[in-house]
Amino acid sequence: MRSMLVKMVLGCSLSLVFFFPNIALSSSGETTGTDRVIVEITDKEGNKETKSIPVDEVQPKSTFRISSSMRDQINILQPDYIRTIDMAQTTDKYTKSWSVNRVGTEWMKSKIASNDEEVIVAVIDTGIDYTHSFLRERMIDGYDFVDNDSDPMDEHFHGTHVAGIIVESTTANIKIMPIRALNHSGNGYDSNIAKGIHFAVDNGASIVNMSFQGNEYSEHLAQAIDYALSKNVLVVVSSGNLSDDTANYYPASEEKILVVSATDQTDQIASFSNTGHSIDISAPGVSVVSSVPGEKYAALHGTSMAAPYVSGVAAMLMLEAPTSSIKEIEKTLKTYVDDKGVTNWDPLYGEGILNVSNYKKYSLISSAVSASDYINLPEHSNVPLDKKWTILFNQVFSDDSTIAVKLYTENYEIPIKLTPNLANKKIMVAPIENYQANTDYLLEIQVKNGDKYLMRFTTK
Incomplete structure (x- = not known):
């Protein structure tokens, strides 16, 4: 028994x-x-x-x-693994942040044509106070993956602050999707963040902003990021706030996405900002004023504040060019920078500090390329920054004034140096200063009483 x-x-x-x-x-x-x-x-x-x-x-x-x-x-x-954000102070009164002028978003907003299109930015964070008067007209439905319900109310303050930066920096047809994946303490599991990414992509977001970090690499989170990229969704993340190398943190070490470091009011890299090989671009992240829950506002520090400036500008670029790939949007973003540190890319500023104060809807390049009375020459890419062009002709000219050559980038004509060698039927063309990296240029050639030519090229 x-x-x-x-x-x-x-x-x-x-x-x-x-x-x-x-x-x-x-x-x-x-x-x-x-x-x-x-x-x-x-x-x-x-x-x-x-x-x-x-x-x-x-x-x-x-x-x-x-x-x-x-x-x-x-x-x-x-x-x-658990990802987390940092804490900061709050204030009751709203004042326009210095960082808005530094990035130049007011100018860019004035140049964006109004239309019926919308671009959705998903903010995966601690949730958002969607009742806040500064934000509520921009909100669309989101989700709370911490409590598994459809109410992504912010029980912290971080996500509301991030959302406010995007709202202030963009036109009214940039919408915010609140996704709560971090709890009331600012901590969140990779599993919930990954669910948030999938939800954002599957529900129409064009950009995902993630202002948090963790120590360990996560294959699960990496797969979710890859899913977003495969659907042409731009992923923007903060570099982290520990004055350390981004290689030690995730997703800041992910080189397939846009990683943003933070700068201060003197254009120096913020003392807390992580830097490293994965940095793409920088933006203001010190004393940035934005919304927090309860109809209040806060001046916060952090790379968390820098990332949403990049997300907001990227959203407006998508509004203007809805068929662009995320690689094209990223490339355009990196042309609107103030190059700091060493020339071109560096591990502190990336390509430079975001600045769209010279943004214009219709550039000289766009209008010239579309002109029907020009002959378009083959385009060139990955052009060296010190490239000199040789223009060959099929006849000898006695007077170099017969040939007019101009060089443009965006809305500006670039000073050039011409070295004629008319006896050999050619002219050498070079800019007075080296070209900027990752930038579109247009070379215009006009022959007096003859044909007109355009050649577009892009630098490395």
């Missing part, structure tokens, strides 16, 4: 146990930096589901190793 009872109890136990591979635990019994793991559950029909569960549910002290042919199998993918 006793032997029979043992078999029955053991049989019941086996029917409740799944197969769990080992996972490394710290001395406290938790995975490093988190108390949850991301697992893939496969049922007996072969259907797979990815979930986040507490680590103590997948590795009890004693685990039976049994066949999973008749039961669900759980495969541990990775720890469910």
